[in-house]
């Protein structure tokens with residue numbers, strides 16, 4: 001019988017939301033205060049992965065970047081605005097805008113639908129973007145699935161004089177080490193895998209950009225200080241705690257939507273839900289991760 005009478009539906013029904021979730025600029029100011037005062041975070045990287053940039057319109061990204069820059073003035077050391085889009089024109093428009101609003105730097109990820117066919121092609125894409133904001137420090141947002149970083153950065157300063165470093169979101173320590181050993185002293189490599197930052201610090205990264213720093217920022221600052229003073233036992237202890245939290249979350253299902261909910265719960269601010277196709281985190285999952293957080297990092 002091709003048409004069974006009974007069907008068992010085991011999936012949770014998807015929420016039917018016809019209108020996209022709107023951005024809420026009013027929470028940015030209070031969120032900056034929370035990051036600074038409660039997490040000891042003094043630099044922000046906005047409109048990246050955690051900020052769901054790829055789900056936002058160019059206009060929305062401009063409004064968000066503007067508000068971050070305005071509210072962070074005098075409070076944060078740096079606001080780096082990620083401006084990468086699938087379209088070169090949109091990326092250029094956002095880069096130009098970031099310069100107008102006096103962001104401290106821009107970062108660009110490689111387009112991921114029509115992927116650049118070689119490092120040379122990607123370098124040309126980045127060069128075209130950088131030329132629209134030539135005075136802004138420029139960071140390449142490296143996600144290894146798109147292209148190798150080392151072939152890309154070799155000689156890049158000749159075509160992008162404003163090049164200042166890489167946001168490195170790969171786990172290959174050989175690739176990372178070669179990137180760090182290549183770069184001049186005025187560039188930075190910012191590491192993007194929170195659960196293995198300590199390994200990257202040993203390799204020589206200069207900083208870290210990560211989603212979990214929204215709520216473990218204060219602990220990561222202690223990890224970095226412990227590393228810098230040579231207290232590896234303490235640095236490892238903190239790193240292992242972060243690993244415990246992340247692996248617990250991954251087992252339950254960890255994505256940008258879950259992160260967003262954790263930011264809500266742990267900041268105490270109403271930052272709202274994510275936008276489709278990122279799904280809102282089920283309440284039970286957020287609660288379980290929050291309880292785990294509280295047990296790993298008691299007040």
Ligand SMILES: CC(=O)N[C@@H]([C@@H](O)[C@H](O)[C@H](O)CO)[C@@H](O)CC(=O)C(=O)O
Pocket residue numbers: 045047048049050051169192193194195209210211212246
């Ligand atoms: C793929 C991804 O979202 N990576 C995160 C990490 O912080 C990641 O969530 C964390 O290491 C847990 O795996 C960040 O690198 C993303 C990030 O910094 C950004 O918002 O641009």
